[in-house]
Amino acid sequence: xxxxxxxxxxxxxxxxxxxxxxxxxxxKFDADGLIPxxxxxxxxxxxxxxxxMNAEALEKTIETGIVHYYSRSRQALWRKxxxxxxxxxxIEMRIDDDQDAVWLRVKVDGGASCHVGYRxxxxxxxxxxxxxxxxxxxxxxxxxxxxxxxxxYGDAPNPTKL
Amino acid sequence: xxxxxxxxxxxxxxxxxxxxxxxxxxxKFDADGLIPxxxxxxxxxxxxxxxxMNAEALEKTIETGIVHYYSRSRQALWRKxxxxxxxxxxIEMRIDDDQDAVWLRVKVDGGASCHVGYRxxxxxxxxxxxxxxxxxxxxxxxxxxxxxxxxxYGDAPNPTKL
Numbered sequence: 001x002x003x004x005x006x007x008x009x010x011x012x013x014x015x016x017x018x019x020x021x022x023x024x025x026x027x028k029f030d031a032d033g034l035i036p037x038x039x040x041x042x043x044x045x046x047x048x049x050x051x052x053m054n055a056e057a058l059e060k061t062i063e064t065g066i067v068h069y070y071s072r073s074r075q076a077l078w079r080k081x082x083x084x085x086x087x088x089x090x091i092e093m094r095i096d097d098d099q100d101a102v103w104l105r106v107k108v109d110g111g112a113s114c115h116v117g118y119r120x121x122x123x124x125x126x127x128x129x130x131x132x133x134x135x136x137x138x139x140x141x142x143x144x145x146x147x148x149x150x151x152x153y154g155d156a157p158n159p160t161k162l
Numbered sequence: 163x164x165x166x167x168x169x170x171x172x173x174x175x176x177x178x179x180x181x182x183x184x185x186x187x188x189x190k191f192d193a194d195g196l197i198p199x200x201x202x203x204x205x206x207x208x209x210x211x212x213x214x215m216n217a218e219a220l221e222k223t224i225e226t227g228i229v230h231y232y233s234r235s236r237q238a239l240w241r242k243x244x245x246x247x248x249x250x251x252x253i254e255m256r257i258d259d260d261q262d263a264v265w266l267r268v269k270v271d272g273g274a275s276c277h278v279g280y281r282x283x284x285x286x287x288x289x290x291x292x293x294x295x296x297x298x299x300x301x302x303x304x305x306x307x308x309x310x311x312x313x314x315y316g317d318a319p320n321p322t323k324l
Contacts, residue, residue, distance in 0.1 A: 064291065065291035095287075126224065
């Protein structure tokens with residue numbers, strides 16, 4: 001099944017020139033039917049999340065302007081914020097050169113996007129270059145959680161898999 | 163083979179708490195041995211690329227501070243800029259909550275990161291919400307290429323796959 005044929009928004013991928021230089025939206029979904037979605041704060045530029053969308057999530061996000069992902073851990077369409085209230089409002093969507101990744105510039109209700117409680121999922125930095133020579137210790141760049149995950153998610157399963 | 167066991171930088175993934183709240187780098191590579199890498203301009207916050215790293219590319223990037231990816235089209239380690247000169251110098255690396263994605267904040271020699279010639283790979287926006295109701299036409303947000311790909315890459319194969 002070609003996902004692109006099911007949608008009123010998506011064109012088929014006919015040539016490299018069309019995909020790279022054209023004005024048709026012709027997204028490429030991977031073998032699992034997913035496309036990566038990179039979410040940044042539209043005001044600060046901070047990277048908030050790296051998630052995935054299936055065709056339905058991408059369509060619903062385009063249609064509503066509210067960000068929907070595909071949850072790989074729950075294997076279900078996921079309207080971000082349904083449990084937590086941390087809804088992501090789309091300010092701008094972009095697509096990359098070969099149309100296999102989507103950039104979402106958003107405004108977040110509640111000011112946090114990470115299920116651990118931080119503003120961004122990328123709350124720890126990794127030492128590199130000379131700083132890495134004596135071994136790697138991650139540094140917390142956010143030191144205070146915006147919310148308490150136990151309060152917000154209760155006993156819902158943690159999406160992090162080992 | 164567990165990639166993490168091969169590396170002097172990577173710890174094994176022992177618990178969700180260690181992965182999310184700890185200070186050990188315990189990256190999760192997917193079934194193909196890859197981890198997504200999101201690259202932004204350290205000065206402007208603009209999203210430049212969405213690429214992939216294997217364990218070797220991640221190690222070399224940590225060690226040298228120069229960004230290395232894994233090229234899926236060429237199936238090889240890829241020191242960005244080897245052909246084009248558009249080398250990416252790492253300013254900061256971050257890892258996400260479940261350690262299955264890496265954020266690279268970079269400074270780019272030559273000011274462009276996209277093989278099509280644009281500054282960012284995400285040079286087109288997608289209309290959403292009301293603007294999408296009459297159909298989707300991508301809008302070029304960058305209108306001038308920084309370089310001519312034919313000059314820089316010659317007849318090297320285009321990495322975009324249909």
